[in-house]
Amino acid sequence: MSTTHYLAREPDADGFIHYPEAEHEVWHTLITRQLSVIQGRACAEYLDGIEQLNLPHQRIPQLGEINRVLQAKTGWSVARVPALIPFQTFFELLATKQFPVATFIRTPEDLDYLQEPDIFHEIFGHCPLLTNPWFAKFTHTYGKLGLKASKEERVYLARLYWMTIEFGLIDTPQGRRIYGGGILSSPKETQYCLSHEPQHLPFDAVEAMRTPYRIDILQPLYFVLPEMKRLYQLAQEDIMALLQQARQLGLHPPKFAPKAA
Numbered sequence: 001m002s003t004t005h006y007l008a009r010e011p012d013a014d015g016f017i018h019y020p021e022a023e024h025e026v027w028h029t030l031i032t033r034q035l036s037v038i039q040g041r042a043c044a045e046y047l048d049g050i051e052q053l054n055l056p057h058q059r060i061p062q063l064g065e066i067n068r069v070l071q072a073k074t075g076w077s078v079a080r081v082p083a084l085i086p087f088q089t090f091f092e093l094l095a096t097k098q099f100p101v102a103t104f105i106r107t108p109e110d111l112d113y114l115q116e117p118d119i120f121h122e123i124f125g126h127c128p129l130l131t132n133p134w135f136a137k138f139t140h141t142y143g144k145l146g147l148k149a150s151k152e153e154r155v156y157l158a159r160l161y162w163m164t165i166e167f168g169l170i171d172t173p174q175g176r177r178i179y180g181g182g183i184l185s186s187p188k189e190t191q192y193c194l195s196h197e198p199q200h201l202p203f204d205a206v207e208a209m210r211t212p213y214r215i216d217i218l219q220p221l222y223f224v225l226p227e228m229k230r231l232y233q234l235a236q237e238d239i240m241a242l243l244q245q246a247r248q249l250g251l252h253p254p255k256f257a258p259k260a261a
């Protein structure tokens with residue numbers, strides 16, 4: 001992730017971000033489609049967050065609207081960032097309960113698939129669960145650990161993030177559901193991840209940190225939480241000790257082909 005052709009939009013003197021009408025239309029297309037795809041697939045905690053955020057359908061929301069809800073629920077907020085940020089900034093933000101949101105939206109050509117996280121991914125994918133205290137606590141703890149971690153340790157932490165916050169599944173009384181924001185902002189992966197195609201494993205932090213991933217494919221493997229509270233419990237554990245275990249055990253062989261050069 002070193003280059004992007006997207007530029008985040010800047011706010012005016014009143015802090016208001018103007019988007020052209022065509023960009024509001026992209027938001028409308030994405031949110032309308034995705035709200036129907038996630039029915040019966042997203043977990044209850046996420047759907048509860050969607051209800052609380054009450055996102056507009058016709059226009060891209062302003063960050064202040066999101067902040068009013070998150071602040072009241074868990075003390076989190078969203079922070080406006082450029083399209084790509086360094087790991088250091090990412091961890092600094094999470095450690096202070098700020099979730100980075102790049103204020104740009106994908107073009108219609110990139111509607112189904114985008115490697116850079118845009119405002120739809122960040123707000124629709126991640127913000128609903130930031131209303132959940134257990135999820136919020138885990139994300140905050142994760143940020144604080146990442147801030148202190150070495151470059152090598154951050155690679156392991158990145159895998160933990162990927163296998164939970166981005167691509168996590170969860171068992172519920174109603175059946176297996178999705179909580180990962182990387183899945184919930186992608187129509188294709190929302191349907192694929194719960195099919196019989198990919199492998200599902202019970203969540204294990206050490207195993208998650210030992211599992212390589214690629215950002216540009218449907219995931220071959222997902223880890224399944226027994227319940228949302230498990231993330232809160234993980235936040236009470238010594239994650240850095242688990243990371244050292246993962247490091248000693250080494251990486252699993254990838255379940256995907258190497259990326260073509």
Ligand SMILES: [Fe+2]
Binds near residue numbers: 121125182
């Ligand atoms: Fe994300």
